Amino acid sequence: xxxxxxxxxxxxxxxxxxxxxxxxxxxxxxxxxxxxxxxxxxxxxxxxxxxxxxxxxxxxxxxxxxxxxxxxxxxxxxxxxxxxxxxxxxxxxxxxxxxxxxxxxxxxxxxxxxxxxxxxxxxxxxxxxxxxxxxxxxxxxxxxxxxxxxxxxxxxxxxxxxxxxxxxxxxxxxxxxxxxxxxxxxxxxxxxxxxxxxxxxxxxxxxxxxxxxxxxxxxxxxxxxxxxxxxxxxxxxxxxxxxxxxxxxxxxxxxxxxxxxxxxxxxxxxxxxxxxxxxxxxxxxxxxxxxxxxxxxxxxxxxxxxxxxxxxxxxxxxxxxxxxxxxxxxxxxxxxxxxxxxxxxxxxxxxxxxxxxxxxxxxxxxxxxxxxxxxxxxxxxxxxxxxxxxxxxxxxxxxxxxxxxxxxxxxxxxxxxxxxxxxxxxxxxxxxxxxxxxxxxxxxxxxxxxxxxxxxxxxxxxxxxxxxxxxxxxxxxxxxxxxxxxxxxxxxxxxxxxxxxxxxxxxxxxxxxxxxxxxxxxxxxxxxxxxxxxxxxxxxxxxxxxxxxxxxxxxxxxxxxxxxxxxxxxxxxxxxxxxxxxxxxxxxxxxxxxxxxxxxxxxxxxxxxxxxxxxxxxxxxxxxxxxxxxxxxxxxxxxxxxxxxxxxxxxxxxxxxxxxxxxxxxxxxxx
Amino acid sequence: xxxxxxxxxxxxxxxxxxxxxxxxxxxxxxxxxxxxxxxxxxxxxxxxxxxxxxxxxxxxxxxxxxxx
Numbered sequence: 001x002x003x004x005x006x007x008x009x010x011x012x013x014x015x016x017x018x019x020x021x022x023x024x025x026x027x028x029x030x031x032x033x034x035x036x037x038x039x040x041x042x043x044x045x046x047x048x049x050x051x052x053x054x055x056x057x058x059x060x061x062x063x064x065x066x067x068x069x070x071x072x073x074x075x076x077x078x079x080x081x082x083x084x085x086x087x088x089x090x091x092x093x094x095x096x097x098x099x100x101x102x103x104x105x106x107x108x109x110x111x112x113x114x115x116x117x118x119x120x121x122x123x124x125x126x127x128x129x130x131x132x133x134x135x136x137x138x139x140x141x142x143x144x145x146x147x148x149x150x151x152x153x154x155x156x157x158x159x160x161x162x163x164x165x166x167x168x169x170x171x172x173x174x175x176x177x178x179x180x181x182x183x184x185x186x187x188x189x190x191x192x193x194x195x196x197x198x199x200x201x202x203x204x205x206x207x208x209x210x211x212x213x214x215x216x217x218x219x220x221x222x223x224x225x226x227x228x229x230x231x232x233x234x235x236x237x238x239x240x241x242x243x244x245x246x247x248x249x250x251x252x253x254x255x256x257x258x259x260x261x262x263x264x265x266x267x268x269x270x271x272x273x274x275x276x277x278x279x280x281x282x283x284x285x286x287x288x289x290x291x292x293x294x295x296x297x298x299x300x301x302x303x304x305x306x307x308x309x310x311x312x313x314x315x316x317x318x319x320x321x322x323x324x325x326x327x328x329x330x331x332x333x334x335x336x337x338x339x340x341x342x343x344x345x346x347x348x349x350x351x352x353x354x355x356x357x358x359x360x361x362x363x364x365x366x367x368x369x370x371x372x373x374x375x376x377x378x379x380x381x382x383x384x385x386x387x388x389x390x391x392x393x394x395x396x397x398x399x400x401x402x403x404x405x406x407x408x409x410x411x412x413x414x415x416x417x418x419x420x421x422x423x424x425x426x427x428x429x430x431x432x433x434x435x436x437x438x439x440x441x442x443x444x445x446x447x448x449x450x451x452x453x454x455x456x457x458x459x460x461x462x463x464x465x466x467x468x469x470x471x472x473x474x475x476x477x478x479x480x481x482x483x484x485x486x487x488x489x490x491x492x493x494x495x496x497x498x499x500x501x502x503x504x505x506x507x508x509x510x511x512x513x514x515x516x517x518x519x520x521x522x523x524x525x526x527x528x529x530x531x532x533x534x535x536x537x538x539x540x541x542x543x544x545x546x547x548x549x550x551x552x553x554x555x556x557x558x559x560x561x562x563x564x565x566x567x568x569x570x571x572x573x574x575x576x577x578x579x580x581x582x583x584x585x586x587x588x589x590x591x592x593x594x595x596x597x598x599x600x601x602x603x604x605x606x607x608x609x610x611x612x613x614x615x616x617x618x619x620x621x622x623x624x625x626x627x628x629x630x631x632x633x634x635x636x637x638x639x640x641x642x643x644x645x646x647x648x649x650x651x652x653x654x655x656x657x658x659x660x661x662x663x664x665x666x667x668x669x670x671x
Numbered sequence: 672x673x674x675x676x677x678x679x680x681x682x683x684x685x686x687x688x689x690x691x692x693x694x695x696x697x698x699x700x701x702x703x704x705x706x707x708x709x710x711x712x713x714x715x716x717x718x719x720x721x722x723x724x725x726x727x728x729x730x731x732x733x734x735x736x737x738x739x
Contacts, residue, residue, distance in 0.1 A: 056708075121709075128706040174674050178705040182698070185715050186723075477728035484726045488684045488694070496680035 003126060004029050004086040004591055005563035008050060012079035013069050013099065015042020015049075016623045016647020022593065029086075030617040031586055032608060033593045036601075036656055037621045041647070043595055045069060047139060047567055053083035053095040055135035056108065056120035063104030070101045071646075077102050087112075087126055095120070129562065133172040137555060138562055142569035145547030149530050149537055165528040166550065167497075173554045174500050179493045183486050190475075190482040197473035209469045216465060219450065220458040227440045227455065228528070230433045237430045239535060244423050248405055251415055258404050265404065269397035275390040283383050291371070295379050298372065305368040313352055314359035322349040501526050507553045512546065515584065521546055541577040545584055552588035563591040570596070570604035582607035586615075598660035605657075618656035621649050632659070673702045690726060697722040 006029065009019040022033050037043045049069075052058035058066075069079060079099035087093050094111040108120040115123075122130045148166045171177045198206065249266065252258045286292040291301075325332065326342050335341065408416045436453065444457040470479040505523050512521060521538045523546065525531040530550055537543055555562050569585065570578045582604040585592055596605075609616045620636065622628050624646055633648065638655025640648055673681075678699060685695045701718045704710045 124707060127708045131708065175677060175702070175706055178673070178702045179677070181705055182701055182719070185719055189716060189719055477730070478723075480729040481723040481726040484688060484690070485698075485722060488681070488688050488690070488698070491684040491687065492677070492680040495683065496674075496677045499676055499680070500674075 002561040006084040008083045012076045015045040017644035018647040019642040031615040032612045033617040049081040055132040058106035066104045139565040146543040148547040149543040213465045265397045265400040272390045272394035279387045305365045312354040312358040315353040508550045541580040561590045565593045567595045570600045575603040578603040583611045586612035618653045693725045
């Protein structure tokens, strides 16, 4: 699927009346369109309208929200926002939104090719990409890419659009969210069904069960959310602790007094840790071997092999051998094959020939014999002994390092003292979190109660109460069907999600190897956030790179192309990171429409334009008032491509870069 | 149309639960309509009932049902 954003126009809305054309007279849509809109030009209004054009959500906007789009100066009864898209490189799709401010509603009109009809009716080929879930992926704030790694704190967008997470991106793109919708639909339909199933005489029992179920579900939800949050917090704390420990060690390494002792202790700890690693690998490798677990197995096997029948051959395969031998002039021992010899062979062969199992038993005997000839291999006991000793050495080295730190602290080293205090506090918090995770994830056991935090216990209690409620309302049959459906859907979702996720990780990691050659970061897993190999986060630049690579990989996978509309892509970034992101975006995104303000240009726009081979459209959109009319616009130059009594759009690189500079020049002249 | 990989996963889950193939067809039909948009709540419920009608109820659950 190829979808391109060709432009939009607005009239009678909070943003100035204007037309933005991204396509030129040769039907070319530039890879990058930079739209510079100073604060107060109606950027948020434009972005919200674009989003609503991409998902049809304005039909459901509350009246008060619709009124926020009204031009406060003119107070006209109607406003119009028209978005133009191109589908698969040929047909134009025009979404027209009319704001009826007298009623507080928005209506849609859709034009596709020669078809023109009321309502939000994108053609079937793009319909699945034009919903509220998907529009979140196409229009987003520049911080989204980084937050796919660092995670979303409790955020609430004023437009009511929830932030999306990495898992949801996969689900949305591949339509898995509809599987979840069907699950929800089945569950809520069953809940509705239960409400109609009031069986006389059991009202009190049903009410009691419903109450208990509500409480159990609420507790379960709290625990599941807590578990997720705790796992994220654990990763973060572990990394912080590691960084603090490393900072302490690096600090002491620079001190003449402690350096030698410390280096010895660190070297001894590292040696012990390597031994531990090797031993653990060895144990894991040998674990399936029963002899490794207990040497008595070797003796037992030998005894068993010795006690098996001797001189037996599998009958079906060996009988032919004897029959052919009887036809030979000489026996295998070189004696002549006389009649009496033939008789003896016939008689003995019947004793020797056994069933099929004898072939296996002979092979087994040979294997045991060969095994017993080998010298004794170290058993698990030996390995555990070595492991304990390595562990003791690592602990002793660590304790030496702790002593050095304590000594430095006693000597008044303020840096060490402050870090050690932080470490103690973080370690305490980590212990609490680990204890909670263990408790939440353990299997249920006798004596568990609703005061505890074992998630499995609460899940089984919820299931038990649901069943009791179904019994009490004579709804077991419907429950069985609903459970079967949700179980089928859960299983299909899990398998499809795992497969899409694996493909997304593989694709992104391949691309990251190309882009971050000198400072490689790889994705290890995708959950609510993207998890990186051996670290919880990268640098700001790495996080954004990984986020954009993942996002663009999913959106442009399988030959698809969608426009990405990014608000403030370089807003809060350092200069270096701006350069990195500016260079990166055109490599990943086939159509980027970025809304920027003047302060974002520096370090960002030039690398971006270079990387896009100058296939960039520069637009500056200004609100018209006395100040802009007299002080700003005359100094900008460029071509005015849209002009109304409330706004102007100027095309051109020089005008784009001149905005903000002319006021500085003006101030300079005045002084 | 739901993604091929998703269709395969549904079909495999249906057969793992030892259910009739018609369950796959009806689930995919529901998803198709959801993707196409304009899937009114009443139609959703109607299509859902069509799926539920081909699933085993309380008395005739397949033996060794994997969900239990």
